[in-house]
Amino acid sequence: MSPDRGDRRAVTAGFGALLSRYRTKTWLGGAVVAGLTVSAAMALRLALSPVAHFYYLPVMPAIMTTALLGRRSSVGLAIVLAIIGCELVVRRDSIADTLANAALFIVVAWAVAEACFRLRAALDAAQTMARDMARRELLLDSILTSTPIITLDCDGRTRRVTQGAAALLGVAPNGALNQPFETLLPGFGAAALQAAQRSDGASRTLWRASRRPNGDAALLTVAAHQLPDDADPEHTVLTLTDQSQAEAARRRERELNDRLSSVWRLNSMGEMAATLAHELNQPLSAAAVYLHTGQADLARIGPVAQPTLRTLDLAKAQLLRAGDIIRRMREMISNGSRAFTEERAAQMIRDLEPVVALIGQDTGVVIRIQTDDEDDHVLADRIQLQQALTNLIRNAVDAVIDRDDGQVTVTGRALGAEGYEISVRDNGPGIAEAQMDHIFHPMISTKTGGMGLGLSVTRSIVESHGSALAVSRPQGGGACFTFRLSRPTESEIP
Known part of the structure; x- marks a missing residue:
């Protein structure tokens, strides 16, 4: 709509509002309007009589005013009063002349009144239309304020930026005006705009907006619609849609699917572990019996066989330990129970020295054990805790196995009433910040070929002891x- 047309419509609506304000709605009010307007017209006629001779012409404004402000009955009364007034002022030659002029006046006056009635109806319609348009413009402004919309001219510069669009793009509405849209949404140039228009005004490509004050970057889709040429200078309307929540929901859905898959695999592995625990217990027991028999046979040889006997003792101890691990795993899988007893923490760690020595020999990594032997009484499941500690040591060794100076330090430290602290530290590359929150999840592994169960099982064992397994990046490096x-x-204490 052109400005001139808008101004004319505003003037028309204002004139209609003025008439509505002074319009009478009762018959008595209409009669008063008819009497006052005809009286004023007759006074004007008498004032003009010395200048020229007028008949019904001076009273026509009275008829028009009455038609604009009153009813049709008021117009009829005004016509009657005008005829009576004119006949009292002007003497006619004959009754026929009087009737002819009166009839002509009635026809003309009523036609003018009908035209005024039509004008009044048009003014009322214009006023109603103006009110409706004002309400619609207010509603449209409210919608546009909350809807992310940007208009562009033919050169791709912004002409209008709503508050919603400015919030998504992280800019001030006024500061974004007359700017190339590509500066507000990086990468969205002329080619992207043409692609959006060719796809019926909708582009499903995700665009990353600039960083907003809160540090987030919104993911947007852009719908483009071209305006008619007479809408210049605005040429294109862009509607922005924030897809951040939808993408977050899809990401959570993928994570949930991954977790469900992990749970399914863990359940399958749990069933497999229960089966293996049952099946492996018998060959391990048989192997222990065979070792015991071999020891008895070697004992008959004499002192020469003592080194071999000591090696067989260590092997049998490890077999028995493996049997205990399997038995505990079966108990945990079947009813989740654990046997906690009072233990010496330093002794539990020292009992792992033969296993740790073998790991060190096989990998060439130096493994040191440092413990406080005093005040080391704790409540623990000895076998399960040693298994957790072995998992941590193996992981630490794997982290430094490629280093010439690879070292792993196992430390046990008494903390008085707070308990006994055990830590396993290496001097490897450490754990990336992005992986800190995920390394304990099942099926998550940083090692090639790893199953991602070691740290998860270790944490479960530690948490069953009422503790928490924490990981940190020491100042000197490593984990x-x-x-x-x-x-x-x-x-x-049982």
């Missing part, structure tokens, strides 16, 4: 896993 064991109380 450090730490947990604490609580002191036994009289009620907890």
